[in-house]
Every structure is written in structure tokens, then in C-alpha cells.
Amino acid sequence: MRLSAYFLPLLRENPTEAQIVSHRLMLRAGMVRQSSAGIYSWLPLGFRVLQKVEQIVREEQDAAGALEVLMPTIQPAELWRESGRYEDYGKEMLRITDRHEREMLYGPTNEELITDIFRGAVKSYRDLPRNLYHIQWKFRDEVRPRFGVMRGREFLMKDAYSFDLDAKGAKHSYNKMFVAYLRTFARMGLKAIPMRADTGPIGGDLSHEFIILAETGESAVFCDKAWLQTDVLGTDVDFNGDLEPFFKKWTSLYAATEEMHDPKACPVPEDQLVSARGIEVGHIFNFGTKYSKPMKAVVSGPDGAEIAVEMGSYGIGVSRLVGAIIEACHDDAGIVWPESVAPFKVGLINLRAGDEKCRTAADDFYKKLNAAGVEVLYDDRDESPGVKFSAMDLIGLPYQVVIGPRGLDKGVVEFKSRRDGKREEMSPEAALNRLST
């Protein structure tokens, strides 16, 4: 992509409304624009990141055997009356009346809808287990939206729902998602710690929140100091095998959210306990028959008797993750994207747009990168070098290739790694080689 033809409205100064670093950087880097409180438009650069995050989530859900569907954002109120949550949810639910005076709502989550779909289609234990997920916009009318996309009212969420015949199967489904989540966040370069969590209004008895430690986090969390030195799972897993060892391993070290943390009962000695702030990026629940019973999601068992299915739900805040990644990956100059979610892999800077030799060399390098399938943002604008350097640092692409008259005379380009700031001179071929691998 040529920057001269791109839509990248950068801000030189910090907008006053943005108080935390990810919000500031997302606005300054031209990733999002606020539409109203807690509601954002995603501009090209931000949207690319959102889609990369979404794709990683999708791949890991698929790998764990979950099946993607797409449910609507608007749901009928009746379903929520069946589960009893229509009244419970209160003002956080955006309620809508259509032209026929029918009560509708903008979905804050989808347990009711998925249960309705499931009960209409599955009648036999033979069709279990199943896990259905979708990645869809949700709306929760938060009292106080804040922190940019980290606590918006409208947000993109992956929510998966598992259906099993019995508690043992349900635990296996839970473990699958548990492991898939470890892999998902690890792929994004994040250390997300699974913590025992309160089930809240979703219900149930088994629940983990996946928390990224960050000073700006909204939740108070407690964990064993050893977690700080522990790497998260990144290896391949057989999802059909026994996952309980993985679950045990990644829950053996103490980690709990504030609601679940009891200082008196805590097994970790005080000097070994970390008290920190965290960002919740995922939350998994096993809630048994909380919805299947009132909504009559039942199957015939082997003996012909009706059995209410055991359910779980599994959420990842996809749009929140974009902010969370920036909270975890930035420096004074701007964002430092992990390669897996970077909007482009490399920023190509032509230092002298007006110089024939530079332009030819840069155009040529750009063509070769494209041919090699390397995602590149090419700054071909006629701007001063300082402007280009700072813009490229701000948007945080993992690598920069600088082509200027000084290097060209020696037949080299400059290759810079954003993360450590190291710059090396090398031939264009060598730089191309580095980037295509």
C-alpha cells in the first residue's frame, strides 16, 4: 500500500479525551475515530489489526473443533423472557421496539439465541458434543464507557457455546476452550494468565478469566510471583486427547481475580503473592443446565430419557484485544506491534520522494516486496525525513526499510527493527530476504 493513496489521519498531538496510552495511540495512529461515547469507527489501519486479531481467534477456535456461525445483532425479547434474563439485565441492555411494537434488543451476548437454535435442531445425544461460535458486534449500554475500545458500549466479541451430554463431556469442552485461549493469546504475543473468576450473571460454578497484567487494567488481580517468569503455552495440542494435564498445569500456580481472592484462604505466602492490575481479554464459563433447563434444550439419551444439555460459554473481547495489545506493546515513540497482528509487516520509507534515483530504487523494492507477498506500507510522500520516521514509529510496524541517497551511493538500504530500534545497513536483496522469510 502506498501511503500517498492511503487513509491514515495521524494526529500530532494527544487528544484530551484519551487518558490511557492505547486510546491515545489508536487515535493518534489513525486507527479509530470516536462516533459517540463508547462507539468507534475503525479506520483502515485499525481495521486491518482488528481483522488480524479476529483471524487468529478464528483459527484457534476452528483448531479446537468449534464451528463458526453468524447470529444477528438484533434479537427478540421473548427468548430472554424464557431464560428470565430480560428483566435481570437492566439498563445495560439496549431495548428496541420495531414498527409492529414488537420488543427487540441489541444483543449483549447470545446464550438465549444459540440455545434456541440448538434446541430446534438437535434432538439426540448422538449429535453431541457440539461447539458453535461467532464473531459479532455486541452492545452493552455501559454506565461509563471509557479507555477507548477497551470499554466501549459497542464491541466485537467472539462467543462460543458448547453443548454436552454430561458434566464430564462439558469439562472436556471447557478444557478445549481453555487450551485454545492459551494458544490464541500466545500467538498475539500476550501473556494472558488464566485466573479463577466469579461467574456473575452468566451463572455456573466453573469459570476462568484470561488476564493481561497492565497498570491500566480495570480489575485488581492476585497471582503467584512465579507467573511472571512463566511463559504461556505456544505448542501444538491434540484437542481430541486428554486435555486435563494442560488444564492442571496452567492452573497449578495460584491466580485469582479480586472477587475470588480470599486473603485468609490464599495458599500463596504473602511475599510470593503479586497484587496487580489486569485487563480481561477472555472469560470462559461452565454453567451446566442454567439455560437448557428453562429453555428446554433437551436431547434423548441412550435409554430414551430426556436430558437437559450441559452448556458452557466462552468469550474473547476481540476489539478490546487491539487496545490490550497496545497497552502491552508500546514505547515513547508509539506502538510496537507483535508481527502476528501488525497491520503491515514492514514500512518502506523513501527519504527523497523528489529524487529520481531514490524513487526508482524504492519503487523497485516495493514491487519486489509485493511480489514476495510481504505486507508493506510504502511512504512515498513528499515529506521531510523526520516526519516520515516519526510517523512510521508511531504506527509501529515491526520493520522499517529506509531508502535514501546516502545509502544508495553505497548500494545499501537501512533495515530497522521497531522493537529494539536496531538499524543495519544491507543490500536490498538481503533486506528482501529477511522480510520474505
Next chain:
RNA sequence: CGGGGCGUAGCUCAGCCUGGUAGAGUGCCUGCUUUGGGAGCAGGAUGCCGGAGGUUCGAAUCCUCUCGCCCCGACCA
């Protein structure tokens, strides 16, 4: 939902107290000179001063109402 604050140029903000021609920096446009970490000079464009009422000869400024946004707290993927 309680408490606090802010709405003036694309952005950051001054002006408001004490009513009298709409401002600065930055960005934007044009031209020239520049060019390895946010360049220089010259010229130029940009505002229903959030909205509605009111007071006044006269309102960005005073009063009333209203809408929006932000922050702290309680609540939450």
C-alpha cells in the same frame, strides 16, 4: 447512578471573571528554498464560540434550560 469538569479553527488551547471588530501555536492550501529524526521564508483559507431561550443598545463572555463529551467512584466482555 452519585460527585466533578469541559464544549471557541482539523488538533492543542487562550479569550469569559470585568459584555463592545474572533485569537495563538500546530495542521491545511500556494510558491520558493530545503531534505538521514516532527525544516525555513513569504502569501492564503478555515469558525452558527455545542443548541435553544432570556437580560442588554450590544452576548463567546451574564442568566435559565437543554444536548454532548471527559474524569473520579459504584457496576461491567
